[in-house]
Amino acid sequence: MKKTIAIILLCMVTLSVTSQEKEKEQPKDYSENVKTLDNTIKSLYAVISGERGAPRDWELFKFLFKPGxxxxxxxxxxxxxxxxxxxxxDDYVKSSGKWLVENxxxxxEIHREVDTFGNIAQVFSTYEAFYSRDDKKPFMRGINSIQLLNDGKRWWVINIYWTQETNENRIPEYYLPKK
Known part of the structure; x- marks a missing residue:
């Protein structure tokens, strides 16, 4: 009787652990994040943003990008x-991920210009960067040039090419919010 109870308990524990492992193995469903061009751009900004110490969802970050x-x-x-x-x-996460969380x-995004032809899009996205959601003044501004592809199922980020604003290289008015 004791052996039977022990075997039943062992089976229950094994089933519980196996069930928990299967839950961990299930990939998150990020399909809504890439369903539209707008969702993809918003997800790109949201996934790298967070308060000091807040973890980022690097799985979602990598999901946004087409291999290569x-x-x-x-x-x-x-x-x-x-x-x-x-x-x-992956290189970006290794070089910048820790800094984003620590600081x-x-x-x-404060302004967006979109050009689309067929299944490709070029987005000029003007941004401001803050250390905290509560900051009133950005510590940096710049423009992200984002190239995207729609494969008929979702939007993929192909490249992000960016530069920061400097005193010598100010953001032109037409890439800023209209007053």
Whole structure:
């Protein structure tokens, strides 16, 4: 009798652990995040934003990008030379993920220009960056040039190429919100 009870308990524990493992294995459904171009852009901004210490959903971040996609920051180096750096989504998470969480970071889109032809889109998205949602003044502004593809099922980010605003390179009025 004791052996039977022990076997039943062992089976129940095994089934419970197996069930929990299967729940963990189920990928999250991010299909709504990429159903429209607007949802895709909003998800891109939201996924990297959060207060200091708040974890980011890097699984969603990577889901937004077509395999082979690049993130390409551009700007001047310490010698004043214009440079670009090519990163995969994984490279971006490795190089910037920790900083975003440790410092807090909110990137807010303030203006968008969209050109679409067939299944491709080019988005010029002007942004402001803050350390906290409560900050009144951004510490940085710039423009993200985002190329996207719609494969008939969803939108994919193909590339994000961006530069920050500087005193020498101000954002033109036509890429700012209309007053």
């Amino acid at each position: 996609a690049k993130l390409i920051p551009s700007g001047k180096n310490k010698d004043g030379e214009l440079k670009v750096r090519y990163m995969s989504p 807090g970071f909110f990137e807010k």
